Amino acid sequence: MSDYSQPSQPEDSLAAIAAEVRHCQRCPLAQGRRNAVPGVGPAQSAIMFIGEGPGGMEDQSGLPFVGPAGQYLDELLASIGLIREDVFITNVVKCRPPNNRDPEPDEIDSCKPYLVRQLRLVDPEIIVTLGRFAMERWLPDQRITKVHGQAFRFGRRLIVPMLHPAAALRRAEWRPWMIEDFQKLPHYIDEARRLRAGDDPNAPISAITPPPDAPQQSRLL
Numbered sequence: 001m002s003d004y005s006q007p008s009q010p011e012d013s014l015a016a017i018a019a020e021v022r023h024c025q026r027c028p029l030a031q032g033r034r035n036a037v038p039g040v041g042p043a044q045s046a047i048m049f050i051g052e053g054p055g056g057m058e059d060q061s062g063l064p065f066v067g068p069a070g071q072y073l074d075e076l077l078a079s080i081g082l083i084r085e086d087v088f089i090t091n092v093v094k095c096r097p098p099n100n101r102d103p104e105p106d107e108i109d110s111c112k113p114y115l116v117r118q119l120r121l122v123d124p125e126i127i128v129t130l131g132r133f134a135m136e137r138w139l140p141d142q143r144i145t146k147v148h149g150q151a152f153r154f155g156r157r158l159i160v161p162m163l164h165p166a167a168a169l170r171r172a173e174w175r176p177w178m179i180e181d182f183q184k185l186p187h188y189i190d191e192a193r194r195l196r197a198g199d200d201p202n203a204p205i206s207a208i209t210p211p212p213d214a215p216q217q218s219r220l221l
């Protein structure tokens with residue numbers, strides 16, 4: 001996982017990555033796309049959300065999470081006092097898989113260098129993985145229904161796996177989990193900053209303690 005935390009090359013930029021993604025031909029998903037969807041957000045964001053891949057509306061607009069799952073993501077962000085402009089949002093694959101099928105391992109691998117570069121540049125304290133495919137990068141042996149909402153330390157970041165908002169839209173019984181998991185984020189950001197301020201960046205991976213139940217006002221920004 002060290003390739004996610006190396007410093008970026010001085011000449012790299014989010015704009016350069018986005019330009020490359022828009023012309024990318026590294027995998028067959030390029031054939032079927034209308035627009036590639038590189039990702040959006042401030043160059044320095046405390047939180048990066050990583051979804052699975054663009055759907056129909058994202059393919060049409062070139063922007064991530066603008067369909068129903070994105071509207072739900074906006075609501076969840078609002079529940080902790082954030083708007084989407086506060087966070088960086090991207091996907092494991094930057095082009096829409098045909099008929100919204102799951103991305104193939106070789107498509108994910110082809111797209112990985114873009115995500116690695118985005119992570120180095122944005123350098124978020126927290127990565128929230130939305131759904132199984134994003135989680136598998138860091139926690140390949142975990143089950144999302146078991147570990148969602150927990151925080152796992154990877155070097156100088158915390159990885160917080162969450163269910164995919166589209167899955168929670170399909171399954172109403174999962175929505176309370178989504179809400180609870182978002183309520184933990186302000187606590188995790190405090191933890192992540194504390195770890196960064198004082199700790200050994202090469203310390204081993206470990207799960208950190210989830211916060212007590214009480215909802216918290218956002219102190220993220």
Ligand code: URA
Nearest residue numbers: 051052053054064065
């Ligand atoms: N689902 C995703 O995983 N990503 C998007 O951008 C939209 C829907």
